[in-house]
Amino acid sequence: MLKVFNTDALSRNQRFQRALLAGIVATIVLMVAYGLLAQMLRIEFSYVFLLIGYAIGWAIRTYGRGVQLKFSILGAVCAVICFIGADMINYFGFGVFTNISYFIAAFQTYLRILLSFNFNSLLGLLFRVGGVYAAFYSSRIV
Known part of the structure; x- marks a missing residue:
């Protein structure tokens, strides 16, 4: 009996590596773009x-x-990394990524801003949670 193997098929680990690379690239590009625009x-x-x-989920699903x-x-x-990085760029600029002590202080300030108790911050937090859910749901083939 003749067996035909698909030698061009990717293994599970290779698909995850491609998904990881696509996710990292999409995260960095979208983080910088949204951070600068905002x-x-x-x-x-x-x-x-x-x-x-x-978009992050689509990139992971398409390439992985x-x-x-x-x-x-x-x-x-x-x-989550994209949203935090984009907000850090928005509020504090690119200089926040050059100094670790400045990053820690800025991150604490960012958490205070994000978790403050008013309607706008609650609505912004809900949209961020919705974005994380959209990435979770659209990242794999179901």
Whole structure:
């Protein structure tokens, strides 16, 4: 009996490595783009977090083509990193990534801003959670 193997097929680890690379690239590109846009316009576009989350998930799903839960977790983690980094660029500029003590102080200030108890910060937090969910849901083939 003749067996035909697909030698061009990627293994599970290779698909996850491609998904990881695509997720990192998408995270960095979207983080810098949104951070700069929000910093220049001085307006927070909360609904854009849903689109960013979906875009990160799409990149992971397209290049990784995985069905395991780890692809969804990768998408959610990339979205959280993207949202935090974009907000840090928006509020404090790129200089926040050059000095670790400045980054820690800025991160504490960012958490106070994000978790302050008013309607706008609560709505912004809900959009960020929605973006993380969009990345989680769209990162793998279901």
